[in-house]
Amino acid sequence: MKKAILIMITVATFSGCKQKETPQNTAAVTALKPVVYVSNYPVYYFADRIGGNAIDLRFPAGSLSDPSGWTPVADTIAAMQSADLILVNGASFENWMMNVSLPEEKVVSTSESFKNQLLSSGATFTHSHGDEGEHAHEGTAFTTWLNLELAAKQAEQVKSALVQLQPEQKEVFEKNYTELTSDLNTLHEAFQHSVPEGNTTTVAFSHPVYQYLTEAYGIEGKSLHWEPETPINHDMEHEIEHLMKDEGVTWIIWEGEPLPENVEKLSRMGIKSVVITPMGGQPGDTDFLKGMEKNLEAIKKIYGTRDKL
Amino acid sequence: MNHSIYLAWNYLKYHWGKTLLLVFAISMVIFIPTALNLFANRGSERMMARAVTTPLLAGSKGSATDLTLSSLYFRDPGIPPLEYHEVKAIEQEGLATAIPLHINYRVKTQPIIGTSNQYFGFRNTQFREGRPMAVLGECVLGAVAAEVLGAEVGDAVISSPAGAFDVAGSFPLKMTVVGVLEQTNTPDDDAVFTDIKTTWVISGKAHGHDDLTTVTSDSLLLSRTDSIAVASKAVLSYTEITPENINSFHFHGNPDSYPVNAVIAVPKDKKSELILRGRYETQGDNVQIVVPELVVEELLETVVSIKEILTLAAVSIGLATLVITLLVFSLSIRLRKKEIQTLRYIGAARGRITAVLSLEILLVFALSLLLTLTYLLVIAILGIPLLEKLIH
Incomplete structure (x- = not known):
């Protein structure tokens, strides 16, 4: 009996040791992959499509619907410092970059190649201190990926950075990149045909986040500062009435799913609602391409266009 | 030989004042140029090490x-x-x-x-x-x-x-x-x-302060429109960067x-x-x-020239001291004429007397060397960090 107990203890001890080894082995395999950090969902999507299993991709703001307002804590920055590559959107998306210490040689701004094409966010606020010269904090619009041509350029930057990081994987990265750009270009063409030429319809945007979308695809619109989850009050009603009167607005584009009561209220006023997700944050049950396809459908709904491809 | 050492050692012990003076003088003569050299070399090594590692x-x-x-x-x-x-x-x-x-x-x-x-x-x-x-x-x-x-x-x-x-x-x-x-x-x-x-x-x-778009106090704003705010000097910058105010810091x-x-x-x-x-x-x-290495090398060349002048001066003083020491010994032999005579009377051979006198000189130099080594040891332990501080 004693012998049997002894054997059982020995077996249990050894099997325990084996179980502990498994995660260590996994960690060792993971450690071999270069660690790549990203700061928003489009860049995450591009890096994931191009890098695939060859990289250890980390998206610390992944749980947020809008990472543009995210500020990493010191521990996250400390973890990012030891990464092999940090892919950022640029175009002022990461306002926190000026307040942190990251190794510049590891940071790649995916919008660097088209910095001359960046648009103003339209929100300019200037301040000065006493007799100092005034300085402007002019905002740069950051939703660059909503112009899918620029999104493809961002993907190219991601590919170049990954190839530089892992030259031995160049062939795989190039192949993945070609497939991704093909998808992006197809969708870009579909977007180009979604708004009829000579469009005069003016829409209202719940937030000024569609600068690149409107500029690339010819959408005319005026921006509000409305939150989808905030009930429309008297002032907001007044604001939209003005837009209806002055601009002939009949559609409002929301950045998130609006409250049903808001949709109903606007509908009674003759304003129809659609949602175009800016895609900055990780979408729940979809991905970047599907999300943009859904956005395309919303545009088609506004302009009554059909597939021409 | 043991008897000669015994006689020489006891003579030095009896005349301890003179012996101490001689030992101290000789040790200083050896120590000063050696320490100068050591200091200069260590200093140069330290300076060069920092410079060489900075391309x-x-x-x-x-x-x-x-x-x-x-x-x-x-x-x-x-x-x-x-x-x-x-x-x-x-x-x-x-x-x-x-x-x-x-x-x-x-x-x-x-x-x-x-x-x-x-x-x-x-x-x-x-x-x-x-x-x-x-x-x-x-x-x-x-x-x-x-x-x-x-x-x-x-x-x-x-x-x-x-x-x-x-x-x-x-x-x-x-x-x-x-x-x-x-x-x-x-x-x-x-x-x-x-x-x-x-x-x-x-x-x-760069600084951080209250959001000027929301500040309402007249004392903080000289003027404000929809797009421009002119803050008065009363708007104070934050003196500590915290997770709460870090986003207000701007350049x-x-x-x-x-x-x-x-x-x-x-x-x-x-x-x-x-x-x-x-x-x-x-x-x-x-x-x-x-290239910091070249700049420091040039700087050290000047230091080395100064060191060489100082070493030359120390060696000259050392030589003069040695001459004086030898003079002291020769005069002491003349003063000890009666003592030497007594040694002869009691049967000491000429060679034995010479051996005793030579051993006295040797013992003085040996003691001086020992003292110099003690100085250098103390300097190596306490003086180098002091020197580093001076260099820094």
């Missing part, structure tokens, strides 16, 4: 010695600063890694070094505790700085005004200590390292034009180093690139 330094045109000494030993820069875009320019060339140095401010007497985290890797410095800087307002202390300031990880240190007449110029910023370095016996031990952007906050180039003007006292350029290889040096030597801009 290239870029700074404003001016004294190469000032640039080198301020960058290696964190002394007040004697030349005007560069603009930060020069750091980017070196990086963009792809020939070298550029590590900026901003050396204008202090925490009490400890220099604040505004740099990047690459500095720690470049100097191969290990962390005794904590981690490198991650966000604005964090700092890392050298081992001695931590001791002097009595601060450890989690504590805070406050930057001091740049001068008595600069009360409102630089910014008394409370910085959180996030790391302490292992002792390296270099000037890094005395420094308070922080991100260069934090030194710009200290200088007032006035273009950070590319902000000051940097020097840039350590670490070339990728020898070829890159030569290309980089050639580029800066031929261009007529206000930037110079120096």
Whole structure:
């Protein structure tokens, strides 16, 4: 009996040791992959499509619907410092970059190649201190990926950075990149045909986040500062009435799913609602391409266009 | 022979005053040039070691010695600063890694070094505790700085005004200590390292304050429209960077034009180093690139010349002292005429008397050498750290 107990203890001890080894082995395999950090969902999507299993991709703001307002804590920055590559959107998306210490040689701004094409966010606020010269904090619009041509350029930057990081994987990265750009270009063409030429319809945007979308695809619109989850009050009603009167607005584009009561209220006023997700944050049950396809459908709904491809 | 030693030793013991004087004089004659040589060599080695591990330094045109000494030993820069875009320019060339140095401010007497985290890797410095800087307002202390300031990880240190007449110029910023370095016996031990952007906050180039779009107090705003707000001097900048106010920190003007006292350029290889040096030597801009090793070598050549003059003087004095010592011994033999005569009467051979007298001289020199070695040992233990402090 004693012998049997002894054997059982020995077996249990050894099997325990084996179980502990498994995660260590996994960690060792993971450690071999270069660690790549990203700061928003489009860049995450591009890096994931191009890098695939060859990289250890980390998206610390992944749980947020809008990472543009995210500020990493010191521990996250400390973890990012030891990464092999940090892919950022640029175009002022990461306002926190000026307040942190990251190794510049590891940071790649995916919008660097088209910095001359960046648009103003339209929100300019200037301040000065006493007799100092005034300085402007002019905002740069950051939703660059909503112009899918620029999104493809961002993907190219991601590919170049990954190839530089892992030259031995160049062939795989190039192949993945070609497939991704093909998808992006197809969708870009579909977007180009979604708004009829000579469009005069003016829409209202719940937030000024569609600068690149409107500029690339010819959408005319005026921006509000409305939150989808905030009930429309008297002032907001007044604001939209003005837009209806002055601009002939009949559609409002929301950045998130609006409250049903808001949709109903606007509908009674003759304003129809659609949602175009800016895609900055990780979408729940979809991905970047599907999300943009859904956005395309919303545009088609506004302009009554059909597939021409 | 033992009898001769016994007689010689007892003579020296009996005349202890004279013996001590002679031993001290001779030991000093040997010690001074030896110590001078040792000090100069050790000092040179230390200076060269720091210089050799710093491949290239870029700074404003001016004294190469000032640039080198301020960058290696964190002394007040004697030349005007560069603009930060020069750091980017070196990086963009792809020939070298550029590590900026901003050396204008202090925490009490400890220099604040505004740099990047690459500095720690470049100097191969290990962390005794904590981690490198991650966000604005964090700092890392050298081992001695931590001791002097009595601060450890989690504590805070406050930057001091740049001068008595600069009360409102630089910014008394409370910085959180996030790391302490292992002792390296270099000037890094005395420094308070922080991100260069934090030194710009200290200088007032960047700051954080209440949101002027929401401020309502008339005393804080001189004027405001939808797009412009003119703040009065009453709008106070935050003196501590916290997770709550960090997003309010902003930079006035273009950070590319902000000051940097020097840039350590670490070339990728020898070829890159030569290309980089050639580029800066031929261009007529206000930037110079120096090889610290060559600058320190030149500096040490001057030090060596001074050392040689001093050694020559010490050797001359030594020779004169030896002559006087020999004179003392010869005069002492004349004074001891009766004593020598007595030794002869009691049967001492001439050789034995010569042996006793020679052993007396030998014993004095042996004691002097022993004393010199003791001095050198004491100097090696206590004097070298003192010397290092002087060099720093």
